[in-house]
Amino acid sequence: MSVDSSPIQPTKPVAGRRSLFDKVLFVHLAALAILFLAQFVLSDYHHLTLARVMVLASFAVGYNILFGYTGLLSLGHAMFFAAGLYGAGLAATQLSFGASEAFLAGIFAGLVLSTLIGMIVLRTSGVSFMIVTMMFAQAGYLMSLYFGEFTRGDEGFVLQGDIRTAHLFGLSFDLTSPDVRYNIALALLAVCVLVCLALVRSPIGRILIAIRENEERARMLGYDTYRNKLFALVVSGTISAAAGAAYALLFAYVGATFASIQYSILPLLWVLLGGVGTVLGPILGTLLMFYLVDITSEYTSAYMLAVGVALIALVLFFPKGIIGTLRDKGLKWLP
Amino acid sequence: MAAMTLLSTESLSRHFGGLRAVDDVAFTLTEGEVRAIIGPNGAGKTTLVSLICGRVMPSAGKIVFEGTDISALPAHRRVGLGIAYTFQITSIFANLSVYDNVALAVQTGMRRGGASLFFLNEATLIARVEEALEKVGLDDRRDMQAANLSYGHQRLLEVAMGLALRPKLLILDEPTQGLSDAEIAGFCDLTRAIAKDATVLLIEHNMDVVMDLAERITVMNNGAILSEGTPAEIRDDERVQRAYLGT
Numbered sequence: 001m002s003v004d005s006s007p008i009q010p011t012k013p014v015a016g017r018r019s020l021f022d023k024v025l026f027v028h029l030a031a032l033a034i035l036f037l038a039q040f041v042l043s044d045y046h047h048l049t050l051a052r053v054m055v056l057a058s059f060a061v062g063y064n065i066l067f068g069y070t071g072l073l074s075l076g077h078a079m080f081f082a083a084g085l086y087g088a089g090l091a092a093t094q095l096s097f098g099a100s101e102a103f104l105a106g107i108f109a110g111l112v113l114s115t116l117i118g119m120i121v122l123r124t125s126g127v128s129f130m131i132v133t134m135m136f137a138q139a140g141y142l143m144s145l146y147f148g149e150f151t152r153g154d155e156g157f158v159l160q161g162d163i164r165t166a167h168l169f170g171l172s173f174d175l176t177s178p179d180v181r182y183n184i185a186l187a188l189l190a191v192c193v194l195v196c197l198a199l200v201r202s203p204i205g206r207i208l209i210a211i212r213e214n215e216e217r218a219r220m221l222g223y224d225t226y227r228n229k230l231f232a233l234v235v236s237g238t239i240s241a242a243a244g245a246a247y248a249l250l251f252a253y254v255g256a257t258f259a260s261i262q263y264s265i266l267p268l269l270w271v272l273l274g275g276v277g278t279v280l281g282p283i284l285g286t287l288l289m290f291y292l293v294d295i296t297s298e299y300t301s302a303y304m305l306a307v308g309v310a311l312i313a314l315v316l317f318f319p320k321g322i323i324g325t326l327r328d329k330g331l332k333w334l335p
Numbered sequence: 336m337a338a339m340t341l342l343s344t345e346s347l348s349r350h351f352g353g354l355r356a357v358d359d360v361a362f363t364l365t366e367g368e369v370r371a372i373i374g375p376n377g378a379g380k381t382t383l384v385s386l387i388c389g390r391v392m393p394s395a396g397k398i399v400f401e402g403t404d405i406s407a408l409p410a411h412r413r414v415g416l417g418i419a420y421t422f423q424i425t426s427i428f429a430n431l432s433v434y435d436n437v438a439l440a441v442q443t444g445m446r447r448g449g450a451s452l453f454f455l456n457e458a459t460l461i462a463r464v465e466e467a468l469e470k471v472g473l474d475d476r477r478d479m480q481a482a483n484l485s486y487g488h489q490r491l492l493e494v495a496m497g498l499a500l501r502p503k504l505l506i507l508d509e510p511t512q513g514l515s516d517a518e519i520a521g522f523c524d525l526t527r528a529i530a531k532d533a534t535v536l537l538i539e540h541n542m543d544v545v546m547d548l549a550e551r552i553t554v555m556n557n558g559a560i561l562s563e564g565t566p567a568e569i570r571d572d573e574r575v576q577r578a579y580l581g582t
């Protein structure tokens with residue numbers, strides 16, 4: 001290990017990284033293309049289900065940025081999803097916003113909420129972080145019940161009338177049309193996947209992963225870990241809110257269930273099933289979990305039992321989730 | 336070269352409960368030197384360098400780096416000023432590739448140079464990672480997972496990360512611990528090469544390494560500086576001998 005005698009390597013690895021970039025991008029675009037083509041072969045029922053799954057998968061992709069890449073386990077992401085949901089829904093019913101403006105209002109609500117909440121909860125770490133995020137989410141849930149005059153609490157409210165038509169760039173989109181809904185959901189998912197992919201492959205993504213792996217070391221390499229974690233939380237919360245806003249506007253229902261603890265746990269399960277810290281994992285996980293519930297609930301009312309068994313099997317045999325296991329088994333280049 | 340003071344501490348103290356780990360220390364480093372800190376276990380060596388790099392905040396006293404008071408700056412800001420610390424217990428990112436480990440360090444340096452993290456010049460990044468890896472001789476292992484490196488190579492990776500920060504002051508905390516004799520010899524060559532561009536502060540138990548590398552030696556005992564001088568002076572210092580051998 002002499003210092004001076006090391007031969008200077010040719011720059012071949014640099015070229016290698018370039019072609020790697022193309023392969024990764026290709027795989028993710030191919031996955032989105034499959035989802036695009038699926039709409040032409042699916043029955044009406046699965047068509048609608050997949051549209052729903054894609055919106056929820058966007059939520060999971062957002063959740064994964066914080067949990068999978070930054071290593072922060074939040075048990076309160078329902079508040080960000082609900083911020084988008086209510087931000088868009090209430091903007092439409094109370095302020096008479098149009099669909100596009102209501103969507104932006106939902107995203108903005110998530111951006112503001114995640115910034116404020118992040119500045120508080122990131123003073124904690126580990127188990128306290130989990131508890132504090134859960135407490136804030138519960139406070140959000142209770143608020144959605146308390147302000148029942150506007151939110152109609154558990155019962156929720158339905159969006160109808162003009163809000164069911166979105167106007168954008170002089171074009172009108174009928175949000176009651178299944179095809180329009182499907183493709184808007186896909187567009188949202190595509191944007192979330194590409195943002196996530198670009199982020200985790202950027203120098204910032206490298207910092208987030210470094211914080212996940214060893215925060216003290218990241219700090220001693222000169223990174224303000226608090227600021228980077230806040231950034232991850234805001235991106236994660238804002239994507240979650242975008243999913244919530246899209247859910248409200250596409251499926252025309254806003255209710256307190258979406259702010260409940262269940263919707264904080266679900267993205268965690270979807271991400272675990274698909275693969276923690278993988279870009280495509282959350283999509284696959286959401287899809288499988290949704291259909292698992294869907295299929296088993298046809299046969300038994302105890303469908304949560306099937307979910308439980310599936311999760312135990314997952315932890316025992318595929319602790320890294322499906323895509324995570326594939327990555328370990330040779331697809332090391334998957335981000 | 337005129338002797339410029341790079342770093343100095345004034346009445347620097349750190350207490351842990353009743354324990355005075357570092358007690359009223361005035362310590363000065365000259366730009367460009369290789370300095371070793373030695374002393375028995377528990378003498379306060381690691382606490383002193385932790386205070387300098389910001390991992391531990393002082394109970395009292397002042398730290399001045401290049402004429403600026405850095406006592407209150409958080410660790411990551413001090414790294415930005417050019418103080419790099421390599422860990423006593425190897426603390427690399429085990430699940431990341433060798434390349435990514437060093438790239439993380441290079442990014443800090445590039446950002447200090449004004450580059451935005453969103454639009455980092457990837458060619459520069461790659462070139463500087465390669466450069467740091469070449470210096471320590473790990474360039475043929477850049478795509479390996481860091482956890483799969485041998486222990487000696489992991490220590491070299493630590494040093495490469497320190498180097499890639501392009502520090503003005505590189506702090507090495509027991510760098511040769513656990514290395515073979517051949518690896519230690521290589522490490523000494525490496526440190527001499529590093530010392531051409533940076534001031535090196537070294538905590539070391541291996542006296543051969545200390546005598547070989549250090550231009551000056553600081554001896555600590557019970558949280559205070561016991562003695563300071565050239566290797567020859569320290570070797571002949573009676574107080575140092577007493578501290579090491581017991582009275």
